Amino acid sequence: MKPLKQILLVSQLVAVFAVCLTLYSCSVSYKFNGASIDYSKTKTIQISDFPIRSAYVWGPMAPMFNNELRDLFMNSTRLQLVKRNGDMKIEGEITQYSQRNKSVNAEGASAMAELSMTVNVRFSNSKNHVEDFERTFTATASYETTQQLNAVQEQLVQQMVKDLTEQIFNATVANW
Secondary structure (H helix, E strand, C coil): CCCHHHHHHHHHHHHHHHHHHHHHHHHCCCCCCCCCCCCCCCCEEEECCCCCCCCCCCHHHHHHHHHHHHHHHHCCCEEEECCCCCCCCEEEEEEEEEEEEEECCCCCEEEEEEEEEEEEEEEEECCHHHHHHEEEEEEEEEEEEECHHHHHHHHHHHHHHHHHHHHHHHHCCCCC
């Protein structure tokens, strides 16, 4: 009876060892910022200022956008921001900023208005040119027309800038 217990004990140890080995070899790596960058190859990023090329303009919009885009990459990646010759390069322009009526009330007057902001982005990755693209990104924000635009504009532009920079981040360095 003793040899049977030894065989069972050895087989249990082998099974535990196999499970541990399987778990160790199947480790999963999660990155909570969503960035999937090979830092052994890609070390720098160049983010050019996005000028406003829209007919309708709100002055603080471009600096807000440019600062938020740089901050997002600096806070969410280990890339070093450089002025030229970056391994990755992001450039473009703010091509559209507009306001339109979104809905009307029972009296036929505008009840909701919508702001829209569009940016054109050119992205290049000198380490993997397959990822290069030129694309437009758009964000919108609505407000009730009982409010004056100048009272809500900063908040709405900040909301759209956050949305746009996240779209750009996801398109450039997050492989979802």
